[in-house]
Amino acid sequence: MLKFWYSPGACSLAPHILLYEIGEPFEAIETPVSSGAHLTSEFTRLNPKNRVPVLATEGHVITELPAISAAIALRAPDLGLMGGSPMENVRVLEWLNWLSGTVRGQGFGCLWRPECFATAESAFESVKGQGQATIVESYQAIEQRIGDAHASGTSFTVVGCLPPRVLPLPSVRCARSGFGRTTLRPIRPAS
Structure with missing residues (x-):
């Protein structure tokens, strides 16, 4: 198991x-x-x-x-959770790496754990600001790339399981299209 x-x-x-x-x-x-x-x-x-x-x-x-x-x-x-074709598979991997490395690692990492990016406490606010800017830019890019479609290909993939964070950032409209759609899907019964 x-x-x-x-x-x-x-x-x-x-x-x-x-x-x-x-x-x-x-x-x-x-x-x-x-x-x-x-x-x-x-x-x-x-x-x-x-x-x-x-x-x-x-x-x-x-x-x-x-x-x-x-x-x-x-x-x-x-x-087909990794995509329905070789190119969709590549796009899923592209999304997963960007979301994990850039959005989560650089954006949220800087915002939540600035001590991992700077040793001087005096730099923490600047690091947090950079993280916030990365998140805003990333969410804008997500909205532009997927609109109302799926993030990758023409059907639900692993990328659709990555929910947006609810942020206290007034300039961020959470990327809602293709992300968060999971809540509308029925849960498959366990085998």
Whole structure:
């Protein structure tokens, strides 16, 4: 059985949704980052990077959102969650890497954890401002790229599982098209 370590409200929501989408049984293990559950010695043995999400399957431990999302989607290839053609697959990978690296890593990383990008506390506000600017630019790019269509191809893919964050930024209209559409989809029953 698949095992999935996640933290409520974190980027682990996307692969959590995918696990329900494919309908395969799994064990969900709540690992709240807010309480430091990802820093325990037990979790560090599982993932020395001390990050969620983590997926364990058939003796393998998989980390990093794009890899976990692909691993889950490929368990049910008939659903086309990685795209319906080779080019759609490439576009899904492109989206996953950009959203994970730029939007989440650079944007939200700078905004929420400026100490990871600067050692001087006096620079923290500047780092947060850069993160905020990256988020705004990214969400504008998302809106321009997908409009009312799916993020990748002509159907629901793993990219559609990546929900937008609700931000206290008046200049950001959350990217709603193709993202967040997951809530309108029926949950597939577990096999």
